[in-house]
Amino acid sequence: MGVDAGGRVLTRRRYVDEDSVRVRPRPGSRPRTRTRPSHDDAAEGRVVTVDRGRYTCLVEERSVTAMKARELGRGSIVVGDRVRLVGDLSGRPDTLARVVRVEDRASVLRRTADDTDPVERVIVANADQLVIVTSLADPPIRPRFVDRCLVAAFDADLLPLLCLTKSDLAEPGDLADLYRELEVPCVVTGRGGSLDELRTHLTGRSSVFIGSSGVGKSTLVNALVPDADRAVGGVNPVTGRGRHTSTSAVAFPLPADSGGGWIVDTPGVRSFGLAHVDPQTVAAAFPDLVEATADCPPGCDHLTPDCALDAWVARGNARATRLDSLRRLLTNRPDDEP
Numbered sequence: 001m002g003v004d005a006g007g008r009v010l011t012r013r014r015y016v017d018e019d020s021v022r023v024r025p026r027p028g029s030r031p032r033t034r035t036r037p038s039h040d041d042a043a044e045g046r047v048v049t050v051d052r053g054r055y056t057c058l059v060e061e062r063s064v065t066a067m068k069a070r071e072l073g074r075g076s077i078v079v080g081d082r083v084r085l086v087g088d089l090s091g092r093p094d095t096l097a098r099v100v101r102v103e104d105r106a107s108v109l110r111r112t113a114d115d116t117d118p119v120e121r122v123i124v125a126n127a128d129q130l131v132i133v134t135s136l137a138d139p140p141i142r143p144r145f146v147d148r149c150l151v152a153a154f155d156a157d158l159l160p161l162l163c164l165t166k167s168d169l170a171e172p173g174d175l176a177d178l179y180r181e182l183e184v185p186c187v188v189t190g191r192g193g194s195l196d197e198l199r200t201h202l203t204g205r206s207s208v209f210i211g212s213s214g215v216g217k218s219t220l221v222n223a224l225v226p227d228a229d230r231a232v233g234g235v236n237p238v239t240g241r242g243r244h245t246s247t248s249a250v251a252f253p254l255p256a257d258s259g260g261g262w263i264v265d266t267p268g269v270r271s272f273g274l275a276h277v278d279p280q281t282v283a284a285a286f287p288d289l290v291e292a293t294a295d296c297p298p299g300c301d302h303l304t305p306d307c308a309l310d311a312w313v314a315r316g317n318a319r320a321t322r323l324d325s326l327r328r329l330l331t332n333r334p335d336d337e338p
């Protein structure tokens with residue numbers, strides 16, 4: 001794995017799309033006189049929330065509620081999807097449009113509910129970047145959580161961005177240095193500080209924010225999207241706790257005059273189960289370790305005594321905590337177990 005000039009971690013591109021849905025009329029399945037409407041005039045929109053079969057889409061500046069057209073079948077529609085809509089696109093209360101097409105997805109961010117649950121869910125489509133929010137203190141930085149998220153970003157082919165919050169309470173220190181050495185882009189934020197550097201990383205991209213409870217993620221999202229209320233049609237999902245959403249992600253457009261882009265908040269997603277990620281991909285997401293796996297015996301699971309990674313760490317080439325993180329992910333052990 002390499003890193004290009006923009007700091008992007010290079011991986012194989014995956015245009016995964018067994019889940020993408022498209023209107024594909026079956027030829028001959030209908031009488032000629034009742035040809036399916038072509039929907040050539042369907043409006044473009046982007047899905048910003050999903051709530052029990054209702055999709056809130058931004059169409060131009062309007063927030064339009066839609067349902068899925070029957071012809072789309074069973075394929076899913078998720079936050080971030082680019083869609084085509086017909087019907088009432090006024091966005092007025094009690095109106096309902098129809099999603100008639102879902103465009104191919106440039107990326108999909110998935111998770112399994114936990115590491116032992118094989119059921120995969122797509123959380124967000126068409127993201128470019130995963131912003132891993134972790135506080136420097138209160139609660140303390142969680143390197144295993146960061147490593148887990150880095151694997152999820154690598155697997156989904158998203159740029160990682162580490163956002164270290166609450167710098168007013170603690171210095172970035174050693175762990176920030178570690179991730180910088182690994183060439184993970186990193187920004188530091190804190191009460192009273194500027195968000196300019198973070199904004200620079202967000203401009204023109206679709207960025208998914210992930211973080212565990214209390215790290216200050218909502219505080220950041222609210223500061224970045226002051227008009228979040230308007231963007232999602234009067235409901236503020238960032239602060240609107242207790243709202244019954246079937247998926248917990250919400251997309252917000254960033255102000256166009258500052259270069260645009262989207263941020264996606266994931267209030268109910270606390271981590272990534274990685275059962276769907278194969279062990280080679282997990283190892284490949286550790287740039288400080290993956291090189292040494294060339295010396296492992298063929299088919300090494302990186303858990304047995306003849307694994308070359310122990311010697312690599314013993315020689316001081318990588319930190320023992322990183323190998324511990326890798327092995328936890330390979331054995332599906334929770335991040336917070338001692």
Ligand SMILES: Nc1nc2c(ncn2[C@@H]2O[C@H](COP(=O)(O)OP(=O)(O)OP(=O)(O)O)[C@@H](O)[C@H]2O)c(=O)[nH]1
Pocket residue numbers: 165166167168169189190191211212213214215216217218219220267
């Ligand atoms: N000292 C300090 N406190 C902060 C900072 N950012 C957020 N906080 C506080 O940390 C607490 C948690 O902030 P939230 O923004 O609600 O954190 P969250 O990550 O969204 O957590 P949930 O609400 O559980 O999802 C609040 O009391 C904030 O006021 C910061 O930069 N410095």
Ligand SMILES: [Zn+2]
Pocket residue numbers: 293296297300301302303306307308309
């Ligand atoms: Zn090995």
